[in-house]
Amino acid sequence: MKSLITSLVLVWSAHVLCQVRDSFDITEFLVNIKSSPSLSNAFSKLNRIQTTETKEKFNIVHFGDSHIQGDFFSGEIRRLLQAEFGFAGQGILFPYSLCKSYGPKGIKASTSGLWTGTNILKNTEKKNTGVTGYTLYTTNSNAAIKFEVTDKFNGKSSNRIAIWSSSDSSSYDYKMNDEFKLIEEKEIGNNIKYRIYESNYIISSFDINLLKVKESNNKFYFHGFEFLNNDFGINYHHLGVVGAQFTHLINNAELAESQINQIKPDLIIFSFGTNEAYDQNVDTNYYYRSITNFIQNIQKSNPEIAFILTTSPDTRSQGRTPPNQRTVNRQLERLAKELDLSLFDLNKAMGGWGSLYRWYEQKLTLDDKLHFNSNGYSLQGKMFTHSIFKEYNHVIQNQSIDLIKLENQLHDLLKPIFYEPLKKEVIDTNFTIKKTENVEIENKPKQKAKNQIYIVKSGDTISEISRKYRTTTKAILKANNLKENSIIRPGQKLLIPRN
Numbered sequence: 001m002k003s004l005i006t007s008l009v010l011v012w013s014a015h016v017l018c019q020v021r022d023s024f025d026i027t028e029f030l031v032n033i034k035s036s037p038s039l040s041n042a043f044s045k046l047n048r049i050q051t052t053e054t055k056e057k058f059n060i061v062h063f064g065d066s067h068i069q070g071d072f073f074s075g076e077i078r079r080l081l082q083a084e085f086g087f088a089g090q091g092i093l094f095p096y097s098l099c100k101s102y103g104p105k106g107i108k109a110s111t112s113g114l115w116t117g118t119n120i121l122k123n124t125e126k127k128n129t130g131v132t133g134y135t136l137y138t139t140n141s142n143a144a145i146k147f148e149v150t151d152k153f154n155g156k157s158s159n160r161i162a163i164w165s166s167s168d169s170s171s172y173d174y175k176m177n178d179e180f181k182l183i184e185e186k187e188i189g190n191n192i193k194y195r196i197y198e199s200n201y202i203i204s205s206f207d208i209n210l211l212k213v214k215e216s217n218n219k220f221y222f223h224g225f226e227f228l229n230n231d232f233g234i235n236y237h238h239l240g241v242v243g244a245q246f247t248h249l250i251n252n253a254e255l256a257e258s259q260i261n262q263i264k265p266d267l268i269i270f271s272f273g274t275n276e277a278y279d280q281n282v283d284t285n286y287y288y289r290s291i292t293n294f295i296q297n298i299q300k301s302n303p304e305i306a307f308i309l310t311t312s313p314d315t316r317s318q319g320r321t322p323p324n325q326r327t328v329n330r331q332l333e334r335l336a337k338e339l340d341l342s343l344f345d346l347n348k349a350m351g352g353w354g355s356l357y358r359w360y361e362q363k364l365t366l367d368d369k370l371h372f373n374s375n376g377y378s379l380q381g382k383m384f385t386h387s388i389f390k391e392y393n394h395v396i397q398n399q400s401i402d403l404i405k406l407e408n409q410l411h412d413l414l415k416p417i418f419y420e421p422l423k424k425e426v427i428d429t430n431f432t433i434k435k436t437e438n439v440e441i442e443n444k445p446k447q448k449a450k451n452q453i454y455i456v457k458s459g460d461t462i463s464e465i466s467r468k469y470r471t472t473t474k475a476i477l478k479a480n481n482l483k484e485n486s487i488i489r490p491g492q493k494l495l496i497p498r499n
Helices: 002-022 037-051 073-085 246-252 256-263 284-301 325-338 346-350 356-361 374-396 404-418 462-468 473-479
Strands: 057-064 087-089 107-112 116-119 134-138 144-149 160-166 173-175 181-188 192-198 205-211 220-227 233-240 267-271 306-310 342-344 426-428 431-433 452-455 493-496
Touching (some): 037 057, 037 306, 037 374, 057 073, 057 256, 073 374, 160 205, 181 256, 192 256, 246 284, 325 342, 462 473, 473 493
Parallel strands (some): 057 233, 057 267, 087 233, 306 342
Antiparallel strands (some): 107 144, 134 220, 173 205, 181 192, 426 431, 452 493
């Protein structure tokens, strides 16, 4: 009898624990992507790849700033998408270390001869910069670049490789190692040469050695390389530049549109806004016009491309509050609406204005409060991809992608951020997050009043609202079926009970 009672107690305890776990509903915190006709068409192609033996390649180009160059955010999206639709490549890679930056992981690069590295932030003369946002430049005809693929490389090497370089009459030519055979060559626009080489072996290293074949040859630009894998599945290019703004790509990467036409992306993702958020001199009208013109120019040559804009995440770089974060994000939302583009509100997915403090407390950011660590970026990537999968299932009208596993992971990752109160009081410009408190209003004159509706504003807390209306946090929580640790969001309607 005693053992039976013990078993019943254990079963009941487990039941109670499950109820506590399930009381956190992640659907409140998962942001849906705004769809568009072009994204629906892209999903149709993905569905063909997923359900038939059609050998189609789906190209994704993801532009952005340091959040993308590090490839933790984009890398998680790529991993999840390729797990569903197949691996077709990691896109164009660039030896950022030769430009005194970082990445890609697992690629060692060295040079002989004098080379100069630049990017779209420094490239005010528009020196032949393309989609990577970086370029290596030399005037030395005997210069060379050597590459080695190490076991830390998070992609897949292959026996085929594409090289992107300069091609005009003043450009040096180059040769690869003897093991490589040239199988295809294209001139892209007026300034880019695209060559595909093949080896009898999986590529572990390769050299690019310059050649002077004409008297007019006096310079060479290297734009990147790409391992060419399967001819079907997802080929995902991540193209970020540390410190970049959207207008840097637009104004200082003159070869970008030509390369986009060669890549023929099915989907372009733009993840800019963080650096604009801290720029006191951002001209929002110019910003809006520049992005509009850039996207419309791409659409003229590639009308079937789908676009997704992501808003800038909430950050507090070195303790600074970004003055233009909400302004820039509103411009991105306006662009998505007026150009009929898709939008993923990453800022809202994080929790909105001031949510950085919750992510920081859960050790999901770096100490600079500007960048996230690998776990933080991975979580953002999971939220973004969940919105893609959910909309994909909706568009093709079946549940071909099982979301249960991903949603269980998101439940466990989001609950500590949104469900648990902050350990410390945090005060920010125009924003306050406080530890949840139960404040009883005592010795206040009673007022006869009808129940009221209050619309939550940015920075509000339930305790502050209760003081304003001379009631208690407990009364507001009860009237709105909220829990003590519930989060309120701007625009949310709260019923304020009479005293």
